[in-house]
Amino acid sequence: MKMSLLLLRDEVTKAEAFVFKNWIMTRRNVFTLFEILFWPVVGFLSVGLLAEFAAVKQEMRAFILVGVISMGTIQVCQLDVAYVLLYDVWSKAVKHGFIAPVGMRHLFVGSWIVGMARGGAVFSMLMGASYLIFNFDFMVPGVGPLCLFLFGLFLSAATVGILVCILVLIFGNRAEVAAWSLVSLMLLVCGIYYPVTVLPKAVIVLAELIPLTYFLEYFRHFYGFEPIFSYVLVKGYSLAFSYLLLEVFLMKVALRRAKRRGLLLRLSE
Amino acid sequence: MNYAIEVRGLWKTFVSGWPRRRRKEALKGVDLFVPEGAFWGILGPNGAGKTTLLSILSNLLTPEEGEVRVLGMDIRTHAMELCKRINLSSGHANFLWSMTVRENLVYYAMLYGLSGRRRQQRVEDLLYLFDLRDSAKVRFDELSTGMKQKLSLAKAFLNEPDLLLLDEPTVGLDPDVARRVRELIQNQHRERETTILMTTHNMREAETLCEQIAFIKDGTIMACGRPQDLKRNLRLGDTILITFHGTLPVPTIEHMPGVYSVQRTGSSCRILVDDHRERLLQILDLFSSKSVFIDDLRIQESDLEDVFIAFAR
Numbered sequence: 001m002k003m004s005l006l007l008l009r010d011e012v013t014k015a016e017a018f019v020f021k022n023w024i025m026t027r028r029n030v031f032t033l034f035e036i037l038f039w040p041v042v043g044f045l046s047v048g049l050l051a052e053f054a055a056v057k058q059e060m061r062a063f064i065l066v067g068v069i070s071m072g073t074i075q076v077c078q079l080d081v082a083y084v085l086l087y088d089v090w091s092k093a094v095k096h097g098f099i100a101p102v103g104m105r106h107l108f109v110g111s112w113i114v115g116m117a118r119g120g121a122v123f124s125m126l127m128g129a130s131y132l133i134f135n136f137d138f139m140v141p142g143v144g145p146l147c148l149f150l151f152g153l154f155l156s157a158a159t160v161g162i163l164v165c166i167l168v169l170i171f172g173n174r175a176e177v178a179a180w181s182l183v184s185l186m187l188l189v190c191g192i193y194y195p196v197t198v199l200p201k202a203v204i205v206l207a208e209l210i211p212l213t214y215f216l217e218y219f220r221h222f223y224g225f226e227p228i229f230s231y232v233l234v235k236g237y238s239l240a241f242s243y244l245l246l247e248v249f250l251m252k253v254a255l256r257r258a259k260r261r262g263l264l265l266r267l268s269e
Numbered sequence: 270m271n272y273a274i275e276v277r278g279l280w281k282t283f284v285s286g287w288p289r290r291r292r293k294e295a296l297k298g299v300d301l302f303v304p305e306g307a308f309w310g311i312l313g314p315n316g317a318g319k320t321t322l323l324s325i326l327s328n329l330l331t332p333e334e335g336e337v338r339v340l341g342m343d344i345r346t347h348a349m350e351l352c353k354r355i356n357l358s359s360g361h362a363n364f365l366w367s368m369t370v371r372e373n374l375v376y377y378a379m380l381y382g383l384s385g386r387r388r389q390q391r392v393e394d395l396l397y398l399f400d401l402r403d404s405a406k407v408r409f410d411e412l413s414t415g416m417k418q419k420l421s422l423a424k425a426f427l428n429e430p431d432l433l434l435l436d437e438p439t440v441g442l443d444p445d446v447a448r449r450v451r452e453l454i455q456n457q458h459r460e461r462e463t464t465i466l467m468t469t470h471n472m473r474e475a476e477t478l479c480e481q482i483a484f485i486k487d488g489t490i491m492a493c494g495r496p497q498d499l500k501r502n503l504r505l506g507d508t509i510l511i512t513f514h515g516t517l518p519v520p521t522i523e524h525m526p527g528v529y530s531v532q533r534t535g536s537s538c539r540i541l542v543d544d545h546r547e548r549l550l551q552i553l554d555l556f557s558s559k560s561v562f563i564d565d566l567r568i569q570e571s572d573l574e575d576v577f578i579a580f581a582r
Binding site: 009010012013014016017020021024025028029087088090091092093095096097098099100101102103256259260261262264265268 | 324328357359376
């Protein structure tokens, strides 16, 4: 009993280390304000105002605002997961982290917690703003569905953030651009501003492989948009968890490759 | 004898470039056995494979071939257990730039599983030990090179490692700070009996700190032993410079035990001996018996730098 408590404390402390690192680095980074306030707010306002100007119907506005707010939330949350490695890469301190007795689970759980806090802050802020400025109520589906939707967004963000880390461990710091571009690719495919039915068939198949597509479908159905896919929540969560498991495996493979090729040393020089 | 490090037939090749692959063999069948509690140095020219060896021992690199056992465990199968018991400090250290000295130590202490009061106490102890208390709230990117190096060493002692790997720990430091850093390392080695393997370019540092030296060149260990043994094996010896008047019995001196060579130029001579402490008295006796009068006598001891140059050639 005492042994398992000690082990649990060890696990918590190691995950807490990454919460601590991301939190301190976030607090001291002037671009954090831009990430949390500027880009999501600019995106939200410009799209919202465009909808006003185009005099789209109330339900269409709901469709677009759900998309744009989800986008801002995912972008902020996934950045934190990616930052867990990128901060070390930018500081050229990669080797110190990897010689310590920590596992991938500590790395990602810790950074994801900070990502959820920051993403949650963005979501709450934009939710309030959409109510005040565009008279759009995010609470219509109720607290339960809202939490399920938000957690789905956070899981999607984690899959993107971990993918960025994998790419960095394979291609070095050239891959850091993925931290900003992967979400934009999702914007095209997952139906952020338009239903996936407008996409070419081949791209719809791609959209079906991305969990965010289903989470958006799930939340929008509370605003009168019938989902084009069945069992959206089940599919969304199943895909997200499957990708997380796959990515943890791929991360281990990428780390082994980086150790074989000396990338960890090059990233520390 | 128990070994902290056992390396047998270690090979490491780096492959780079695309589409044309370039291969560089960094280690070519290295064997190394470092006893527990020892302080060993690895010397060698740039690109010899020193950092590669240390990186393999600290599990940052995987070798292609060879057996590596650290603290009695295979590094491939017991990586996580070993991570808890070893640590690394390198010259030109980099840490998270916007964290303060204390925050960096707290972060790495957490990575080693230290929590609560134990972590707080350990961090405060190390801040005190490495004279970092006044800089505790200074961000890493605002620290001087010396302070960064001290932070790197403090971080390396966070988990009280059984094996400490030091990669050029005093590089780029001014002599005063370098001396203090050396003292700190030596004190830790004495007090905790930590096994230390250190790479350095500083010969005096190696000679002062290390009990044994391994010379590595082109990925191969060329020689290994105590500094004085290495000098003896290379027949570098010491030089006795004597200015005299009288008739010098050169052939007699040449046949004395421990004398490598004698060179006479006018009224001065240069005698190369294995160890001046053992040979000088006999030479002086010979001078006296042959009525050769000494006007001046100087001794030049060969040091590790000469050994380094001899091996690096």
